[in-house]
Amino acid sequence: xxxxxxxxxxxxxxxxxxxxxxxxxxNFMLNEIAEITEKVKSFQIKTHADxxxxxxxxxxxxxxxxxxxxxxxxxxxxxxxxxxxALNELKILVAEKFDEGVTFVESNNVTKSDxxxxxxxxxxxxxKRHPLNLVNEEVIxxxxxxxxxxxxxxEVEDDWHNFSALNFTHxxxxxxxxxxxxxxxENNILLRTHTSSVQVRTxxxxxxxxxxxxxxxxxxxxxxxxHSPVFHQCEGLYIDKNVSFSDLKDTLFYFVRxxxxxxxxxRFRPSYFPFTxxxxxxxxxxTVDGKFKWMEILGCGMIDPNVLKNCGIDPEEYSGYxxxxxxxxxxxxxxxxxxxxxxxxxxxxxxxQF
Ligand code: PHE
Numbered sequence: 001x002x003x004x005x006x007x008x009x010x011x012x013x014x015x016x017x018x019x020x021x022x023x024x025x026x027n028f029m030l031n032e033i034a035e036i037t038e039k040v041k042s043f044q045i046k047t048h049a050d051x052x053x054x055x056x057x058x059x060x061x062x063x064x065x066x067x068x069x070x071x072x073x074x075x076x077x078x079x080x081x082x083x084x085x086a087l088n089e090l091k092i093l094v095a096e097k098f099d100e101g102v103t104f105v106e107s108n109n110v111t112k113s114d115x116x117x118x119x120x121x122x123x124x125x126x127x128k129r130h131p132l133n134l135v136n137e138e139v140i141x142x143x144x145x146x147x148x149x150x151x152x153x154x155e156v157e158d159d160w161h162n163f164s165a166l167n168f169t170h171x172x173x174x175x176x177x178x179x180x181x182x183x184x185x186e187n188n189i190l191l192r193t194h195t196s197s198v199q200v201r202t203x204x205x206x207x208x209x210x211x212x213x214x215x216x217x218x219x220x221x222x223x224x225x226x227h228s229p230v231f232h233q234c235e236g237l238y239i240d241k242n243v244s245f246s247d248l249k250d251t252l253f254y255f256v257r258x259x260x261x262x263x264x265x266x267r268f269r270p271s272y273f274p275f276t277x278x279x280x281x282x283x284x285x286x287t288v289d290g291k292f293k294w295m296e297i298l299g300c301g302m303i304d305p306n307v308l309k310n311c312g313i314d315p316e317e318y319s320g321y322x323x324x325x326x327x328x329x330x331x332x333x334x335x336x337x338x339x340x341x342x343x344x345x346x347x348x349x350x351x352x353q354f
Pocket of ligand 1 (some may be wrong): 193273298299300322324
């Protein structure tokens with residue numbers, strides 16, 4: 001029972017007694033003080049939590065000490081002396097205990113010592129760069145050396161920037177739900193299927209000459225050992241007066257020599273893209289599981305005059321080239337990785353090798 005409650009009980013009993021004896025007895029307060037004194041002496045303050053409890057129960061505004069002082073006010077003058085003396089002694093004891101507690105908690109930094117400091121420390125793993133990031137950065141560096149500026153574009157695109165402006169016909173299979181992730185089919189909002197949409201945005205916003213690369217994530221409904229529904233490309237675009245196909249070839253061979261070295265086997269073969277004419281693809285020779293194979297790393301070509309027109313550039317005055325390379329494929333070739341899915345499993349045994 002709290003001191004206050006006991007007090008109410010005793011007061012009411014005292015009033016009953018008044019009717020019979022007219023002598024209220026406050027000796028119970030001395031008992032109460034003795035009881036609290038014992039409690040204070042045995043109270044252990046070792047942590048912040050103990051200190052809070054001590055304040056709540058004893059030394060604070062609503063603690064026992066204050067209750068006793070409230071009660072003390074109602075004692076008749078002739079009984080005040082003994083109780084007052086005991087109460088003052090208790091007050092000093094409560095304050096001493098509190099000070100001791102504060103000193104202990106502060107000097108032992110007790111919030112920390114709640115933990116067992118003798119346990120061995122936790123080992124923190126050092127972070128590693130993901131191989132795709134390493135390669136992406138290397139590709140950017142190679143192109144920045146010869147004057148390309150890095151530009152990024154949105155991953156959620158509209159049909160116009162991703163397809164129409166790039167000369168894709170309305171019935172082109174890439175526009176099918178099987179090949180493209182649509183965010184909203186009615187409004188033709190989709191996840192970009194290639195970084196070529198950034199070509200369009202750059203041509204619309206800037207005036208030639210322009211020389212940019214645009215790395216980033218792209219999305220296609222496709223999944224097997226060499227295809228992932230999310231993968232990375234790096235787009236390149238150069239527009240100026242008199243840009244020729246040999247400029248394109250020169251830049252791409254400069255890239256291959258810088259990235260793979262001088263002795264790399266390269267195949268440069270004709271291809272088709274709706275937005276370039278002529279178009280080509282580049283393959284790199286590699287040996288995987290003892291077998292020699294070609295792996296396609298990029299598509300490229302001279303920008304189709306229709307695309308230049310769509311983006312407000314006069315094809316009579318300017319010409320340009322574009323290319324788009326797959327970062328996963330460059331990484332697979334560099335590190336001889338035969339399954340693309342290893343990149344996305346977040347297995348530290350794989351990541352820690354780079
Ligand atoms: N956007 C094409 C693809 O994703 C690659 C490409 C880029 C081809 C630029 C030509 C020019 O396959």
